[in-house]
Amino acid sequence: MGTACVEGICAIANNGLGTSCSATIACVAPFVCTNSLNGLPCQSGTAAQACTCIYPKDSNSCQTGVCSPSFTCVKGLCQGQTGQSCLVSSQCTTGKCGKLSSVYYLTQVGVGSTAVQWLPHSTLPSNVNRIVGYSQGITEVLYAICDDGLYLYSGTSWVQTIPIPWVTSFSTRVLVDIFPSAAMTLVVFLETSGGSTDYTVYISRGSGLYDPYNAMIDGNHLLGAQFSGPGAALTISRISLSPYGYATIQTLEGNIYYRSTANPLAQYYSQATYTQGNQVTTRPITGVSQGMYYQGSATFAPYDLTFIAPSTQGQVLQFNGDVSGAQYPLEAGRSYVTSAYSLYSPGIDAQSAVILLVARDINLGLSSLYLVSRGLEFQLPGIVDARSWPLVTGNRIYYSSPGTCV
Numbered sequence: 189m190g191t192a193c194v195e196g197i198c199a200i201a202n203n204g205l206g207t208s209c210s211a212t213i214a215c216v217a218p219f220v221c222t223n224s225l226n227g228l229p230c231q232s233g234t235a236a237q238a239c240t241c242i243y244p245k246d247s248n249s250c251q252t253g254v255c256s257p258s259f260t261c262v263k264g265l266c267q268g269q270t271g272q273s274c275l276v277s278s279q280c281t282t283g284k285c286g287k288l289s290s291v292y293y294l295t296q297v298g299v300g301s302t303a304v305q306w307l308p309h310s311t312l313p314s315n316v317n318r319i320v321g322y323s324q325g326i327t328e329v330l331y332a333i334c335d336d337g338l339y340l341y342s343g344t345s346w347v348q349t350i351p352i353p354w355v356t357s358f359s360t361r362v363l364v365d366i367f368p369s370a371a372m373t374l375v376v377f378l379e380t381s382g383g384s385t386d387y388t389v390y391i392s393r394g395s396g397l398y399d400p401y402n403a404m405i406d407g408n409h410l411l412g413a414q415f416s417g418p419g420a421a422l423t424i425s426r427i428s429l430s431p432y433g434y435a436t437i438q439t440l441e442g443n444i445y446y447r448s449t450a451n452p453l454a455q456y457y458s459q460a461t462y463t464q465g466n467q468v469t470t471r472p473i474t475g476v477s478q479g480m481y482y483q484g485s486a487t488f489a490p491y492d493l494t495f496i497a498p499s500t501q502g503q504v505l506q507f508n509g510d511v512s513g514a515q516y517p518l519e520a521g522r523s524y525v526t527s528a529y530s531l532y533s534p535g536i537d538a539q540s541a542v543i544l545l546v547a548r549d550i551n552l553g554l555s556s557l558y559l560v561s562r563g564l565e566f567q568l569p570g571i572v573d574a575r576s577w578p579l580v581t582g583n584r585i586y587y588s589s590p591g592t593c594v
Contacts, residue, residue, distance in 0.1 A: 203241045206299035206564055215241035216302045217254035218569075227519065245549070247556055247569045248279075256569045257305040266569065271308045273571045273589030280593035288592040289316035289334070292570075294585040297542075298561045306570055309586065312339065312346055316577070316588045318528075323582035324370050330579075331368055332588070338363055338375075350375070359410070361388075367428050374401060374435070376424050379410055387424040388412030402435070402447070404455055416445055416457045430481035432489035436460070438479045442497075443472065446490050463491050463512045473497065473508065482533040482541065484510035496526050505529050505545060516545060516565055517558045523550040527574040532582055544578035544585055557587060 201214035209221035209230065219241040221230040230239040244251050250261035259266040260281050267281045268274050273292060274285035292306040314334035321330035321341075330341040338350040354361040359381035367374045372393050379388040386409050390398035400412035406419065413421045414437060422445060426438040433450040437457060445457035462471045468491060473479075476495045484492035492509035499506060499515060502523035507514040517524045526547040533541045543560035557568040557578070570576075570587060579586040 202302075204300040204302035205241060205243075205304060205566055206301075207241050209239045209241050217252040218243065218250060218256065220244050220252060243567050243569060245552060245567075246554055247567050248571060257303060258307075259569070268571065268593045270593055272593045273306070273576075273587075274591045274593045275571055275573055275589075276591075279571055282593055284594050285591045286594035287315075287590070288312075288594070289314070289588060289590055290592045291316075291319060291330075291332075291586055291588050294568075297559070297585060299564065304568060306587075310341065310346065311592065312588075313348075314339075315590065317575075318365075318577045319579045319586060319588050320366060320368060321579055321581055321586075322369055323584075326583065328581060328583060329368060329370075330586075331366055333363060333366065338366060364424060365426050369429060372429075374427050374429065376427050377412075379412070381410055384408075384410055386410040386413040386421055389414055389424070389427060402455055414445075414457060415455070416459070422457065426478060426480070428480040430489065430492065431483045432486060432492075434481065434490050436479065436481055436493065438476055438495075442474055442476045444476055444479050444493060444495060446493075448490070458490075460491065460493060460508070463488060463508050465512070477503065478528060480531065482507070482509075482531055483535060494529070494531055496529065502526075502550060504547070505543070516543060516560050517547050517549075517567075518565065521551075524548065525550060527555075528577050530578040530580040532580040534582065542580050542585065544580050544587065546572050546574070546576050546578055546587070548574070559585070 201216055203209050203215050209215050215221050221239050222242050223230050223238050224240050225238045248266050250266050255261050255266035258269050258272050269281050274280050277285045289312040291309040293309045295305045296303055314336045316332050316334050318333045332339045337348045337352045339346040340349050352363050359379050361377035361379045364376040375390045377388050388410050389401040389412055391401040392398050403411050409421045423440040424437050425440050428436050434446050435449050436446045438444055444460040446460055447457045448454045460473050462469045475497045479495035482492055482494050488509035496505055503525045505516045524547045529545040531543045545558040548555040555573045557570040559566045559568050575590045577588045
């Protein structure tokens with residue numbers, strides 16, 4: 189238990205992230221007691237239920253004089269110590285930001301945390317574009333899509349498993365995306381063979397062999413191309429699988445298509461549409477920059493989608509299906525550009541889902557990490573921009589950074 193000076197009075201300061209606070213019950217630094225109704229500091233007389241311990245709007249500032257562990261308060265800003273993330277050299281106590289892509293994982297997650305800290309996990313041998321993965325028991329299976337190929341974390345280092353380009357005796361493949369899971373792994377390539385070029389999908393079931401996924405014979409397209417109808421091959425920027433057996437494809441045009449993997453005859457994909465309440469509409473989901481399934485109920489199985497798309501809040505994460513209408517980040521009077529998100533959804537209880545987003549507050553011009561846990565949204569420290577990528581598994585929360593303090 190500690191104390192803090194609140195309006196000239198020494199107050200008890202032992203409240204962590206997301207807990208209630210008041211003029212007499214203060215927050216542990218670096219959290220500040222903030223009125224959740226208007227985003228302003230709480231003052232005497234403010235309704236106690238509206239006051240919450242959160243990070244300041246610029247979560248990498250140190251208005252309380254205190255930073256998260258591994259960061260040092262220098263002239264009002266939190267500078268990273270050696271091994272922490274950075275974008276420019278002025279963000280490091282060493283005065284040097286090396287162009288080494290690194291991965292970090294979070295400690296003390298959730299409501300009541302008093303010492304939120306990003307610990308270094310590993311450094312990649314090439315510039316990282318995205319990190320993906322899942323938990324299998326206590327084991328973390330992590331992949332990184334880098335400029336020169338796909339890497340798998342061995343437990344001590346990153347090992348390249350697919351080069352870019354991947355030249356075989358039949359074709360040249362350029363890695364686009366990967367969706368790994370314990371049951372199967374789907375890999376997307378931009379593939380060229382015999383003068384034809386298509387977006388193709390391959391499946392691996394842990395043997396290290398890749399076979400064309402949902403293969404259809406079409407004389408004008410390569411084996412492994414995915415179709416919305418006869419001859420209508422889809423472009424692909426992202427792919428994912430749902431717990432209820434649906435594959436979803438996000439196209440370069442910003443649309444989402446899905447098919448049932450449980451029905452081998454349903455080889456063609458259908459375009460996903462919005463749901464409203466308990467009704468499926470005919471309005472297609474468009475303008476998507478990233479999308480994937482979450483685990484909802486069987487009622488909306490094909491429609492339980494999350495995606496980044498335009499809304500009145502800017503470009504934000506939105507939900508379809510069981511919890512349609514939910515959006516993150518969300519604060520009245522503010523707009524955001526969300527560049528990436530990751531979601532772990534173990535069941536139909538929305539409170540059990542954990543989401544990490546990278547978004548830029550248009551009003552402040554600042555990029556930050558946003559954590560959604562137990563249905564509550566928190567801004568977290570961490571130096572990020574649109575090149576950073578989040579990952580949430582069943583065991584841990586990660587993000588990648590394009591630079592490291594050295």
